[in-house]
Amino acid sequence: MITAKDIRRILLVSGWFMILTLPILGMRVDPLSDNILWRLKNVMWVGLGTVVLQSLPHLWHLYLYLQAGMIRLWHHLMGTPPHKIVEKTAHRDSLINRVITNPRQRAILCAVVLTLTIIYPQVVNEYQINIMIMAFLYIMLGLGLNIVVGMAGLLDLGFVAFYAVGAYTYALLNLHYGINFWMALPLGGIFAGIFGLLLGFPILRLRGDYLAIVTLGFGEIIRVILENWIELTHGVAGIVNIPGPTFFGLGLTPSQKILYLYYLMVLFVVITIFVVNRLQDSRLGRAWLALREDEIACQAMGIDKRRTKLAAFSLGAFWAGIAGVVFAAQNRSVYPVSFSFLESAMILSIVVLGGMGSIVGVILGALILILLPEYLRELSQYRMLFFGAILVLMMIFRPQGLISVVRRKYDIDSIKAEEKEGGA
């Protein structure tokens, strides 16, 4: 419900916003007459907008409240005993989670999604295939970052650095030694993984905000090096004429090449999901989660914090490196601007929006954040605004992300059966 205190706060915040935006939106100096033109209408709009935005959660609560009241009123009028109003329990798993924890249903879901993915390029045009390839790339990046942020709980704001290392590994090795895509693929991953280790060592002791700041700095350093070490990287001019992936030495037409890249990406994404899924339910994956939940208890239970953190960092970096090689091959060129902080923020948004630690969540997050702006071209200049709005709304209504994490449920009966076998 809205209380007088809430209303006061809403008005205060709006007033504050109006004051803040006054110089930018409300005043303009007329260069001819040197007069200040007041455009107070704009500021009024800002004030109104902030009031509406702030009221949204309150209205939502009001709605829920009224709904409950109506139900009670209905029972009262009909003379039926008021049911206990069944609250939506927080623990009940969402539909998607119930499907993916059921092996049969999960298999069906995977089969359907895979079939759709395979048919997709046959029914759409090249432009849309290319967008989908981008989305797949971000799924890989998101799942890689998910290891670091979602599972191990290490807030990494410089993830794009490893993506850049992968992309430039392929670009440079190809430029100087003519190394092809397939050889560059593992090399890019390994190089990025080594960078992950190098970054990991000095920041092992850092957590939370400090970790975020150092990784942010690292991400920027890599980009600045790429821009300025002109002899090696050609600076902002970038490296061009990078060949795409080869197909057993056969020549492909341009449209065949796009199809080929698309199916390659499907393969990579499937492999990524497979690996991350296996890691999640492994000894190492559990150690990452424990590290995220409580570092001290984790160490006291015999987990080597350094080893576990370094594994998360280098594995996440490895995946970003692979994605980087693919990125270079798809775009046929690499420029430092492609690896700005915005890119890190985008990947992080994918993980947060989708639901930290959830594979399905990250996939949905990547699809939404990459595909939506592409299909809402008119919105494109407001993309960041749109982005911010989505994230703010998510934080209000679903702070745990689109898909909340489920942990593997072990089949107790089969454990018992096995136990008997072992005991007998």
Added chain:
Amino acid sequence: MSEPILQVQNLTMDFGGIRALNKLDITVHSGEIAALIGPNGAGKTTFFNCVTGIYKPTAGDVFLTPGKGEKPVSIKGLKPNIVTGKGLSRTFQNIRLFPKMTVLENVMIGRHCRTKTFILGAIFRPPRARREEREILLHSYRLLEKVGLAAFANDFAENLSYGAQRRLEIARALATEPHLLLLDEPAAGMNPQETEDLNALIREIAAEGLAVLLIEHDMKLVMSLSQRIFVVDYGSKIAEGTPKEIRSNPAVIKAYLGE
């Protein structure tokens, strides 16, 4: 008397100007249940933290016997995970479970230091990794049965009741296969029935050959369980002996009741 499992000599811990532990000498023997008691703020938890490597003690020595018939090794200043690996495990006064992991997974974490599978093993799951994973699962599940939490195996740890969370901490600590178990106020927040069950559980654990050192304010539980009691006040040991001796010790009575 059997061989000592934990020997703490002259242990001192300063926090800035505050001396939380003052030249403490404590020896726990294998297979015994011992208790560490003292008024609030006496330094009991700090003692656990120094022994398990969470704090680095200012001075003194800590020796642990890492198994039957082995020589005591110094564990002073070692990292907590190394100390745990040598057979010393603990629970926390302010419960520190992994809330967003299942009850079973919490215990499985305890198996970490006795198992090996790493990145490649996790991804490719060779037979050795599969066997190990099954061993982790069965061992952990058995421990859950032991502490009476098997029915909650797949629930998130944060949804357990307070008493159940304390028992889960014990199961998790047992999963590391310790020789000595340190319990920090295991009965805090438990009702009389739960305390009774805890009493039985600790006896069962000790009967299997583990040494137990517990911090506890519930005197009935302490007196009923322990063979030897250490009393600390303001970081110094003021008494040591059997429950009977402690009960009639004037220094202890003074520390607890004031002048």
